[in-house]
Amino acid sequence: MSRFTDLRGRASVFAVGLLLSTAVVGLTGAMNAEAGTLSKVAFGKTPDGKTVDLYVLQNGRITVKISTYGAIITSIEVPDRDGKLDDVVLGFDDLTGYLGKHPYFGATVGRVANRVAKGKFTLNGHEYTLATNNGPNALHGGLKGFDKVVWKAEELESGDGPSVRLSYTSPDGEEGYPGNLSVSILFTVTADDKLKIEYAAETDKATPVNLSNHSYFNLGGKNSDTIRDHEITLNADRYTPVDDTLIPTGEIAPVADTPYDLRKPTVIGARIDRLQNEPRGFDHNFVLNNPDGKLTLAAHVYDPKSGRVLEVSTTEPGVQFYTGNFLDGTDKGKGGVAYKQHQAICLETQHFPDSINHPSFPNTVLEPGKKFSQTTVYTFSTR
Numbered sequence: 421m422s423r424f425t426d427l428r429g430r431a432s433v434f435a436v437g438l439l440l441s442t443a444v445v446g447l448t449g450a451m452n453a454e455a456g457t458l459s460k461v462a463f464g465k466t467p468d469g470k471t472v473d474l475y476v477l478q479n480g481r482i483t484v485k486i487s488t489y490g491a492i493i494t495s496i497e498v499p500d501r502d503g504k505l506d507d508v509v510l511g512f513d514d515l516t517g518y519l520g521k522h523p524y525f526g527a528t529v530g531r532v533a534n535r536v537a538k539g540k541f542t543l544n545g546h547e548y549t550l551a552t553n554n555g556p557n558a559l560h561g562g563l564k565g566f567d568k569v570v571w572k573a574e575e576l577e578s579g580d581g582p583s584v585r586l587s588y589t590s591p592d593g594e595e596g597y598p599g600n601l602s603v604s605i606l607f608t609v610t611a612d613d614k615l616k617i618e619y620a621a622e623t624d625k626a627t628p629v630n631l632s633n634h635s636y637f638n639l640g641g642k643n644s645d646t647i648r649d650h651e652i653t654l655n656a657d658r659y660t661p662v663d664d665t666l667i668p669t670g671e672i673a674p675v676a677d678t679p680y681d682l683r684k685p686t687v688i689g690a691r692i693d694r695l696q697n698e699p700r701g702f703d704h705n706f707v708l709n710n711p712d713g714k715l716t717l718a719a720h721v722y723d724p725k726s727g728r729v730l731e732v733s734t735t736e737p738g739v740q741f742y743t744g745n746f747l748d749g750t751d752k753g754k755g756g757v758a759y760k761q762h763q764a765i766c767l768e769t770q771h772f773p774d775s776i777n778h779p780s781f782p783n784t785v786l787e788p789g790k791k792f793s794q795t796t797v798y799t800f801s802t803r
């Protein structure tokens with residue numbers, strides 16, 4: 421059965437319109453493109469002596485840096501409407517920052533992104549127990565998830581631009597999950613200003629798999645301390661309401677007539693002010709209008725000050741839209757800046773939270789002999 425079962429929905433005119441605009445931006449980018457480059461710099465060592473490298477992927481306009489520790493995107497430099505470059509993701513200046521405790525800045529999250537209720541699930545008659553690292557629940561792969569391991573790297577020149585493939589084999593029983601799971605992630609910076617992430621995985625025992633990237637975007641760049649003035653559009657008619665530990669209730673609710681209706685460009689701060697949750701802000705899984713699992717536009721973000729635009733397309737059925745509600749000044753990031761609440765947004769393309777305990781949600785179980793794949797594309801432009 422397809423991983424994208426029974427969630428039928430009709431792609432809206434919005435999606436078609438924005439897909440067309442993506443294509444136009446892409447063409448413009450391609451015409452101006454210079455040759456891409458790929459380089460590697462030393463990033464440091466883990467406490468147990470493993471070497472960590474930073475891969476730098478460039479296309480002449482945008483530069484993306486990816487660390488082999490955690491398969492973490494440490495930096496994305498893109499021009500504003502005047503051509504001025506700035507880094508649009510939160511993170512740290514050096515490896516030491518990433519080795520410490522932090523809320524998944526830029527990280528690859530897995531084996532199961534998002535929450536598993538009470539850290540428990542039953543598969544093929546066997547109950548599995550995971551560490552609970554988020555109140556009563558398991559979050560983002562556990563105590564030592566994919567964000568905290570060193571990945572093997574392979575440099576590639578794909579037809580699309582400079583690429584690096586990161587691979588990791590998660591052993592049977594790691595963090596409580598069944599089966600040896602081999603994962604590879606191909607990061608590519610294309611000539612038309614896209615950062616493409618293609619995930620693949622195979623297992624030798626049935627296991628839940630849900631892979632995502634946890635980049636925190638602020639399109640205003642390093643000195644912009646809020647995303648309240650950014651405008652967001654999500655291609656989602658429905659969302660999954662949650663309990664007070666952020667576990668879905670199981671309901672798939674329409675966004676119409678609720679503050680979760682982000683189908684038209686919406687100023688994020690004003691909309692956050694209509695929410696009641698604490699800490700205040702969005703931290704919800706939206707059900708994308710993407711019934712066939714084809715690469716489809718999920719989100720469009722615009723920063724009116726810099727003119728930067730980010731579009732996110734994905735093959736996944738959901739996106740966790742998170743507005744950095746838990747940032748509270750304790751994480752000191754790039755340039756020593758203390759990251760504040762609502763300083764960034766995450767658009768974590770994924771299967772729905774706690775899917776393994778909700779048979780009515782799209783399936784996250786990967787069986788031996790089957791291939792897991794997910795593709796997410798971030799397109800940068802200006803207006």
Ligand code: GLA
Binds near residue numbers: 524666742746
């Ligand atoms: C995800 C979760 C949030 C929070 C962040 C990390 O986005 O949904 O609740 O845990 O990760 O701080």
